[in-house]
Every structure is written in C-alpha cells, then in structure tokens.
Amino acid sequence: MPLVQITMLEGRTAEQKRKLAKRITEAIVEEVGARRAAIVVAFHEVSKESYATGGELMIDKVK
Amino acid sequence: MPLVQITMLEGRTAEQKRKLAKRITEAIVEEVGARRAAIVVAFHEVSKESYATGGELMIDKVK
Amino acid sequence: MPLVQITMLEGRTAEQKRKLAKRITEAIVEEVGARRAAIVVAFHEVSKESYATGGELMIDKVK
C-alpha cells in the first residue's frame, strides 16, 4: 500500500492529474503487486515562487 | 520531538484541526515521552482533484 | 482518508508505535469523521545524527 506524494508546480488540469494518478497506480499494482484500493496518490502543488532548482526560484528563470 | 505531517482533503474546520493537533500531541507525549513543546503537527490540505485512491481522483468517486 | 507521516528519532519499540498508531487513528476517526480503514500512519525514523533542532544535531546536545 504505497503512498505516493508528488510535489509539482500548480497549474496542471484535473485531467492531467487524473491520468497521472491512474498510470502511477497501475504501475505500482503491476510492478510491486500492491492492492489497488490501498494505493494513495496525493499532489502537493506549489507556486513558481515556492520552487527552486539550482538555487533559483522558478519565477526568476529566464527561459 | 516528533514531527507529524498530515495530508488530508481540505474543508476541515479550525476546530477539527485544533482537536486533532491536541489529541495527537497528547498521544505522543504519553506513549513516547516526547517533550510537549517540541512536537509539531502540520496539516497539508489538498483539493479533491489532488487526491486519489485506487487510481481514481476523489472528484471522480461515485458515493 | 488522512495520511499521517511521523518523523522521529529511531529507538521506539513496536509497542510504542502500535499505541501511537491506534490513538492517532482513533483521534482522526472521531474528530474528522474519516473512514478508519483508509487512514495510514507511517513512521519515518532517523538517527540522532540526522536530526537537528536549533541548528544542532541531537548527537551534539548536552543534556
């Protein structure tokens, strides 16, 4: 009964999260043999000013 | 000094969180002997489209 | 279906974790109305050299 916690930038649609939750759950069922009903996927969404890579906030990145 | 992080659906009242934080902290003090002041409880609330069980988002569940 | 993740120093017995998991789950059922079977409690145990308060590792604390 794995717990999956995903931290990502806000802005993804319900449909994107729906597909992700479904595919990740299936991958766990098939590869690890966990019981489907017991798998939890939670999305923790953060804003661009709350997420940094390389020491730089996403709002400061120049594409 | 345990840290308690609770991920749950949004919509609970302050009073519910107040009681939960109090009871969880007391349980830790009494069962584990941790110092009360050092115990932290944080609630991470997610929407129904950010939480899935069994590969299905909460917004898609048919009661 | 709250997920409870507890970060604490290693060394607690199974009996302590058993009681904590039971009491925390009951508190959630009673205060928030969550379904008992859907509540998960996970303990993440860290060593004294992997936990710091006030900028000081637990191994360096003088009691």
Add this chain to the structure above:
Amino acid sequence: MPLVQITMLEGRTAEQKRKLAKRITEAIVEEVGARRAAIVVAFHEVSKESYATGGELMIDKVK
C-alpha cells in the same frame, strides 16, 4: 520537475524499484510535459512495524 516521494514497505527489489521509477517518470513526461532529466523519484522504505492502516501495524495484521 515533479518530485515523487513513495513511502512503502521495505523488501522490494532493485528491479522492482527500477521499473517503477521508469514507468512513473514516463507517465509524468507524457501526461504533464515535464522535462525527463528534472524528475526525481525517491523511495522511503519503512518496516512492517512502522506502517499502519486502520490503526493497526502491518506486523499485527492477520492475513
């Protein structure tokens, strides 16, 4: 650049984790459009005495 943190019971093989990490990463690339290199998957493995559902540790479950 989603971060994926998976809490699960210890005992899975490297091969199971390899496949899971690969499939979850692919799901994120395809559904969300994140850059593959920036996706992190971390497994936090806990023992059966550190994981409870329904208020009961996994070591106490009668199959």
Add this chain to the structure above:
Amino acid sequence: MPLVQITMLEGRTAEQKRKLAKRITEAIVEEVGARRAAIVVAFHEVSKESYATGGELMIDKVK
C-alpha cells in the same frame, strides 16, 4: 542531488524565499559537494490554523 522540503507558515515574501533557496542550495553545494543544478528546494506553506506546536494551533497562541 538533495531534495529540500520546507514546511512553514504562509506569508513570507518571494524575496525571502529567493534568499533562502539560494543560501540553502549554496550550503549543500559547499558542504556536501552536490551538483548545484540538481538541488531542489520546495516551500510548502500552511496557514496558522494548519500548524501547531505543543498541541496548540498557531491561531490560538497568545504572544
């Protein structure tokens, strides 16, 4: 490639998070030798009614 997740009360400015992300990333590069680009810092902000110390929500604290 450490992942740094910071749970704190909401209300900090982008500038405060910018400086924190920068300094934490630099500390990791210098002390641990991790590659700068691979370091992630995410801020999970919670309201004063979602954070308790000593069993008491921040909204209930008397200064």
Add this chain to the structure above:
Amino acid sequence: MPLVQITMLEGRTAEQKRKLAKRITEAIVEEVGARRAAIVVAFHEVSKESYATGGELMIDKVK
C-alpha cells in the same frame, strides 16, 4: 518555525550533516526571522537503489 526535510543519498558524514544543519538554520533565522530553537532539520537518507533521476536509479548511472 520552519521544518526542513532533506532527502539525500546515504553516506554523508555526521560532520557534513552538522554543518548543513547549522548553515540552513542560520539562513532561516536571518532571512525569515524564525526563532532558532524552533527550527527543525531532518535528513532522510536513501540508498542508491531508492533514488532515481530521469527515470534511472542512481545504481544504474554511468558516470
């Protein structure tokens, strides 16, 4: 009173964690004004087979 949780590969020395905890705590005190004693830093260490970037476990990376 920020909580800092760091997920990283195992193998860092106590001295490295000591310095990191100290510098991160100081950064938070100075940039955010949090009370030093209330800041927690926890290191969650994972093995090379429990950490993947780009869908590939660290044990499979060719340097």
